[in-house]
Amino acid sequence: MDERALKRVVMEVAGRDAVLDDCAVLRVGDRFLVASTDMLHASTDFPNGMTDWQVGWMSVAVTLSDIAAMGAEPADILLAVGLDDPSRLRNILEGAKSCCETYGARFAGGDLDSHRELTLVSSGIGLSLNPVRRAGSNPGEVIGIVGIPGRAQAALEGHTQYQQYLFTPLPRVEEGRVLAAAGVSSMMDVSDGLISSLFDMKEANSCGYEIFSSRIPIIQGIPRDRGLDLALRGGGDFGLLFTCRPEILPQPIPDLYVIGRVIEEPAVKLDGRPVTLDGYQHHWD
């Protein structure tokens, strides 16, 4: 059973809304609250060589990235820590707190438990007057990304010049807010890889997505073919994927690239040809 099959179970029990966006959205007075939770644990999420401080940073960054993808302002972060060794706690919390402070969030508490495998679950709340959902793309719009995709995966494969993207990922909180304010029609984060994210977009919309390899930024210092593959399939990046009418694109955001267009046909295409979904997924035996 792969991750998408399990997602179908979630959808059947909790409803389609529960899996459609990076955050749950709740109206509170004249504002919207967005909320997300993410589980990370030692055996699958913390690469060799990460310090405890970085582990703490990353555990908060994943949730801030979800809040960023809604174009919301981070407010509170809670961290549930399943701790394999009590001596690790301080550095993990210091890293978590530092990530909160960097992005203007409050490190508001959490839960503490012993666990045979270090397991961290951060939950975050953000506020927005007008959160951007995954649903909302319209044919004729452009597809944009913030962040060069594939850097985290490249680091994982030993290209140490990209290690910072793997060990201390930077959620695109400010860029998410600017894009939301500019009026982008749909947005999500690309932490599971670009192609996989386009399929998620397609699932939330009735249109399709065509991207062009010539427009995709490719990381330097590795063969171009491999670089393209990393950009398309590599997971672990904290970029944003969005769609909008071309004329509303905000003035230069560093690291923003227009890579394709929204099409009528409900498919994901690369250079005119449909692609299949074989990006990063957890697999279950």
Place this chain on the structure above:
Amino acid sequence: MDERALKRVVMEVAGRDAVLDDCAVLRVGDRFLVASTDMLHASTDFPNGMTDWQVGWMSVAVTLSDIAAMGAEPADILLAVGLDDPSRLRNILEGAKSCCETYGARFAGGDLDSHRELTLVSSGIGLSLNPVRRAGSNPGEVIGIVGIPGRAQAALEGHTQYQQYLFTPLPRVEEGRVLAAAGVSSMMDVSDGLISSLFDMKEANSCGYEIFSSRIPIIQGIPRDRGLDLALRGGGDFGLLFTCRPEILPQPIPDLYVIGRVIEEPAVKLDGRPVTLDGYQHHWD
């Protein structure tokens, strides 16, 4: 290092506010949002004999109990599931959803991961016009509890007539709201045991707490001495502990008991004698 030593580390890094209440409190417009997260996992939190449905129920109930302890109205619940076996997912989610629906919360999504040990982290958001904190007790007030303490622990020790309190605990959401509306001065849940909770109350206040064994409701069907011990030290119940001026006590709430009074001296006392903190705690080697 015991749980309280680790709590000190949390306090040093995240600040005293981060550990003082059952929920973080955030002002949003004219309302307050309360948020909590709780980690449960197979080896320490799910007793033998629990079904997956009950595991799902309990994972949500612990967080609803935190929201209840603030006197807030539950809004959204998120559940991060670290799954050891994909076939368990559906029943876990069904139990979680049922608990949400029972208490008027929305099961709003979450995260899904593979994990060698079943690990569930629920996070919840509630809303309140006037949340009740742990801090706020005043000498001369009475101490009340909702729920007979010790039933979950009794079940854990084989008294199967109390198994429902262990397997499908009922958070006191309605009672929390009624007590908050009545104007209780401080409140928390008693999931770590009554004595332990009184020490938590003391930590958040500058006064003390005296309870009387003759006033404490004792569960039936086991020797009275053991029953009192369970009531004082047993964890896993989902009751509420609160303080208030006696005249504001709301008219009969089933299962509400006045068990003592708030005193000037910053101590926890039973029948006039100080007691020590040796309730349920996780211990670390």
